[in-house]
Amino acid sequence: MDRFAIIVDAYHIPFGDSRGFASAFRARGVEPVAVMSTPEPMEAFLPRWFPDDFAAVHYHDGDLDALAATVKGYDPVCIVPGLEPGVELAADLVDRLLPGTGNLPGSAPAHRDKGLMVEALEAHGVPHLRTICSGDARVIAAWLRRHGLENCPLVIKPPKSSGAEDVKLIEAGQDWRPFFDRLIGSRNHYGLVNDRVIIQEFARGPEYIVDLYSVDGRHGLVDVCRYEKYTKDGEIGIYDVADFLPPGHPDVPPLAEYTMQAAHALGIRNGCTHAEVILSPDGPRLVELATRPSGSCMMLSGSLATGDNQVERTVRHHLDGEFTPGYALLQQVRTVWLGAAHEGILRNVESFDVVRDLPTFRGMLIPENGKFVPCTTGMSTSLGWVIQAAPSWAAIETDYRLIKELEGRLVFEQAAVMTGDPS
Numbered sequence: 001m002d003r004f005a006i007i008v009d010a011y012h013i014p015f016g017d018s019r020g021f022a023s024a025f026r027a028r029g030v031e032p033v034a035v036m037s038t039p040e041p042m043e044a045f046l047p048r049w050f051p052d053d054f055a056a057v058h059y060h061d062g063d064l065d066a067l068a069a070t071v072k073g074y075d076p077v078c079i080v081p082g083l084e085p086g087v088e089l090a091a092d093l094v095d096r097l098l099p100g101t102g103n104l105p106g107s108a109p110a111h112r113d114k115g116l117m118v119e120a121l122e123a124h125g126v127p128h129l130r131t132i133c134s135g136d137a138r139v140i141a142a143w144l145r146r147h148g149l150e151n152c153p154l155v156i157k158p159p160k161s162s163g164a165e166d167v168k169l170i171e172a173g174q175d176w177r178p179f180f181d182r183l184i185g186s187r188n189h190y191g192l193v194n195d196r197v198i199i200q201e202f203a204r205g206p207e208y209i210v211d212l213y214s215v216d217g218r219h220g221l222v223d224v225c226r227y228e229k230y231t232k233d234g235e236i237g238i239y240d241v242a243d244f245l246p247p248g249h250p251d252v253p254p255l256a257e258y259t260m261q262a263a264h265a266l267g268i269r270n271g272c273t274h275a276e277v278i279l280s281p282d283g284p285r286l287v288e289l290a291t292r293p294s295g296s297c298m299m300l301s302g303s304l305a306t307g308d309n310q311v312e313r314t315v316r317h318h319l320d321g322e323f324t325p326g327y328a329l330l331q332q333v334r335t336v337w338l339g340a341a342h343e344g345i346l347r348n349v350e351s352f353d354v355v356r357d358l359p360t361f362r363g364m365l366i367p368e369n370g371k372f373v374p375c376t377t378g379m380s381t382s383l384g385w386v387i388q389a390a391p392s393w394a395a396i397e398t399d400y401r402l403i404k405e406l407e408g409r410l411v412f413e414q415a416a417v418m419t420g421d422p423s
Contacts, residue, residue, distance in 0.1 A: 080271060215270060337382050
């Protein structure tokens with residue numbers, strides 16, 4: 001008899017034989033079924049939507065009872081979110097159909113809303129960045145005065161987005177109101193209206209990815225990476241690289257302990273946690289977390305670095321009852337994200353062909369010539385990525401410099417000067 005796993009918002013990046021949850025469950029004899037949180041695929045994620053990878057696809061039209069009845073018919077072994085907007089729907093379905101196998105009932109809104117996230121940390125005494133979430137500029141202004149942050153650097157961002165979308169740095173003394181006015185009422189790339197805005201004190205210090213996988217309240221460390229990001233025209237947090245750290249690195253234990261405290265405060269008991277944490281002079285501070293696997297190509301990078309990833313741990317948890325407490329670093333691995341300096345038609349992508357012959361090359365995704373690409377302002381507008389791996393960092397750094405040099409030579413033809421067929 002067939003067994004089924006339900007993946008909510010089952011968007012993924014295919015690469016070789018890896019097709020995310022779909023291939024991981026199918027390899028164990030479990031058929032993946034996609035449940036989409038929207039009545040049709042989200043336009044922004046169409047390049048990551050492969051319905052043929054699933055035994056069936058169901059769309060949520062707003063009738064949760066009907067959707068739950070459909071999902072119940074599969075007698076699923078598990079229900080897990082694949083992408084950020086599916087987190088709350090997945091939690092609702094788990095609580096109805098597989099109670100006790102998910103996170104603390106009612107906790108899912110705080111896994112999506114960064115304002116509620118900070119409130120949960122505060123309620124449990126977990127150190128956090130001073131943050132306000134409001135749709136009223138007067139309330140924000142009063143809060144900034146009360147906390148002595150009026151002339152301090154700040155970060156402004158939507159409460160329910162991801163991938164550094166619309167994350168802005170407000171320099172000390174700079175007026176935050178134009179950024180607030182621009183965000184309020186706009187839509188994020190999930191199609192949600194930004195009816196409130198997050199304003200947060202700016203934390204100085206290196207930033208890290210901390211990925212967990214939890215089983216029955218035990219939090220296992222999957223990997224830790226140090227981020228390098230850059231700021232462009234006020235857009236903060238544009239991804240450059242992520243380097244996997246060995247578990248014995250001195251930064252790893254405090255980051256892991258802090259992230260596990262934050263996960264517990266947010267009611268996370270089972271499944272993936274993808275957290276971004278700054279190691280400030282006062283200690284670790286959560287930027288945000290999500291209860292789904294780390295995005296982009298990080299499952300592929302993780303497999304190279306540690307021989308494991310959150311998708312594989314999900315499968316072992318639900319099919320074998322396995323809990324894995326930690327990880328080992330097998331080799332040095334770097335994820336390099338590529339950016340477009342401005343929007344336009346990509347014209348000379350063949351210049352990147354040499355990257356495939358580099359000794360540290362392990363994988364690459366980059367658009368074809370003739371494709372219109374947006375200016376890179378965050379993860380959702382990243383041009384592509386390259387995965388590097390080697391026994392030592394010296395080889396990775398040498399090849400990385402060439403990759404970035406090639407990135408700087410990419411040509412993006414402006415539509416205004418084009419003639420004839422743009423392809």
